[in-house]
Amino acid sequence: MHDDTPTDEHARLILPRWRESPPGTHPPLDAPAYRSTALRHPRRQLDRLPQTLTEVTGPRFSFRRVEAGEEDLTAQHDGEPLGERIVVHGRVLDGDGRPVPETLVEIWQANAAGRYRHAGDRHPAPLDPHFTGVGRCITDAEGRYRFVTIKPGAYPWGNHHNAWRPAHIHFSLLGRAFTQRLVSQMYFPGDPLFAFDPIWGSVSDPRIRERMVSAFDLDQSLPGRALAYRWDIILRGPAATPIDPHHS
Amino acid sequence: MSTDAAPAGTAAAPGETPSQTVGPYLHIGLPWPEGPFAVSPETPGAIRLHGIVRDGAGDPIPDALVESWQADPDGGFAHVARRPDATDHHQRPFPSFRGFGRSATDADGRFAIVTLKPGPVPWPSDLPADGPPPIRQAPHVDLSIFARGLLHRVVTRCYFGDEPAANERDPVLRAIDPARRETLIATPTADGYRLDIHLQGPDETVFFAL
Numbered sequence: 033m034h035d036d037t038p039t040d041e042h043a044r045l046i047l048p049r050w051r052e053s054p055p056g057t058h059p060p061l062d063a064p065a066y067r068s069t070a071l072r073h074p075r076r077q078l079d080r081l082p083q084t085l086t087e088v089t090g091p092r093f094s095f096r097r098v099e100a101g102e103e104d105l106t107a108q109h110d111g112e113p114l115g116e117r118i119v120v121h122g123r124v125l126d127g128d129g130r131p132v133p134e135t136l137v138e139i140w141q142a143n144a145a146g147r148y149r150h151a152g153d154r155h156p157a158p159l160d161p162h163f164t165g166v167g168r169c170i171t172d173a174e175g176r177y178r179f180v181t182i183k184p185g186a187y188p189w190g191n192h193h194n195a196w197r198p199a200h201i202h203f204s205l206l207g208r209a210f211t212q213r214l215v216s217q218m219y220f221p222g223d224p225l226f227a228f229d230p231i232w233g234s235v236s237d238p239r240i241r242e243r244m245v246s247a248f249d250l251d252q253s254l255p256g257r258a259l260a261y262r263w264d265i266i267l268r269g270p271a272a273t274p275i276d277p278h279h280s
Numbered sequence: 281m282s283t284d285a286a287p288a289g290t291a292a293a294p295g296e297t298p299s300q301t302v303g304p305y306l307h308i309g310l311p312w313p314e315g316p317f318a319v320s321p322e323t324p325g326a327i328r329l330h331g332i333v334r335d336g337a338g339d340p341i342p343d344a345l346v347e348s349w350q351a352d353p354d355g356g357f358a359h360v361a362r363r364p365d366a367t368d369h370h371q372r373p374f375p376s377f378r379g380f381g382r383s384a385t386d387a388d389g390r391f392a393i394v395t396l397k398p399g400p401v402p403w404p405s406d407l408p409a410d411g412p413p414p415i416r417q418a419p420h421v422d423l424s425i426f427a428r429g430l431l432h433r434v435v436t437r438c439y440f441g442d443e444p445a446a447n448e449r450d451p452v453l454r455a456i457d458p459a460r461r462e463t464l465i466a467t468p469t470a471d472g473y474r475l476d477i478h479l480q481g482p483d484e485t486v487f488f489a490l
């Protein structure tokens with residue numbers, strides 16, 4: 033059992049640590065096809081930050097941050113939003129397959145027409161007065177999360193000629209330690225825009241890329257009401273328990 | 281809710297989910313009203329930790345998010361959230377301190393987090409450091425920066441300009457090229473400290489791999 037509570041025995045501080053992400057897991061900061069990276073990626077080699085108490089601990093907002101109803105994006109207004117109602121659910125796990133319980137999951141997304149409720153979104157598609165596109169929930173003891181929302185539309189962006197983002201939902205996960213923090217995007221299976229999207233393509237290994245695609249899930253679909261998609265999110269896992277050099 | 285019994289990952293450990301950018305519309309999803317307040321602003325000793333996030337051309341970045349995580353003034357961590365109605369078994373010295381702050385940048389690239397200055401944090405016994413144990417790290421705040429154009433967060437640390445002696449002994453600072461250490465050291469101001477973050481360029485901030 034991996035216990036993420038630091039120990040301070042005999043005034044010796046031995047911490048649980050988190051393993052490094054295998055190479056290729058995360059996209060490079062410099063990805064020329066995604067033009068906004070050009071002036072925003074560090075050019076210097078990253079220094080290595082040892083995992084000390086600050087890094088192996090992290091905020092917990094399990095009880096305070098989320099209000100009832102924040103997990104249902106179709107019920108936040110007086111009327112029903114337009115579009116295809118969907119259930120999005122899954123588990124948050126660590127790299128050893130253990131659930132990550134009681135952690136905050138936040139999502140934001142475009143509406144069914146591909147438009148965000150944001151002053152900066154100039155896409156001439158309609159806003160939906162009944163859709164904000166923001167949801168939050170807390171994982172349960174088995175790491176499960178679940179949202180009810182609207183399938184977001186694809187939308188155009190200015191990266192290159194005729195650039196369109198595949199439909200996606202933005203996800204933010206606090207995890208249980210500073211090292212586990214993750215922001216990602218969930219995609220839908222079989223999207224024809226994948227091949228043309230440099231953000232999707234920034235993860236170069238096709239097998240790793242597939243981890244961002246949800247699976248259609250008939251079992252969890254609500255008869256007469258909503259189709260379901262399942263997406264498990266895998267955060268960094270714990271490293272092997274460190275050996276105390278003073279005790280051996 | 282799903283009731284499937286077989287937990288994922290029992291057969292083979294699942295692979296980590298890749299990071300993706302927060303994109304240009306993070307402001308609809310991530311800011312919270314209380315996000316910038318790692319501590320209630322009425323708390324004695326509350327400081328503003330603020331600055332501007334800039335790109336490689338020196339321009340402010342209006343679609344970035346800065347998150348902070350840090351020890352309290354005694355060097356302890358608000359590690360476990362408590363139910364608001366729970367009675368604490370231990371008297372907490374800084375009752376409203378959460379250790380965590382989140383500030384989106386404004387149109388001028390500015391972020392600001394209201395917090396307490398952290399205390400020194402012990403250095404783990406199993407990590408190398410020059411000097412006899414116990415070694416204490418200088419007061420510091422860990423920062424994550426997210427933005428459109430950043431496919432993965434970048435991580436840095438904020439140290440404090442009025443702690444020269446502690447900074448001089450800090451094992452993390454000591455491992456950094458002396459010419460670049462200044463990029464991690466916040467300048468005292470009237471109401472707190474200022475640390476600008478340069479994602480790229482001649483003043484590029486030191487960022488860390490974790």
Ligand SMILES: [Fe+3]
Pocket residue numbers: 197200202303
């Ligand atoms: Fe988006």
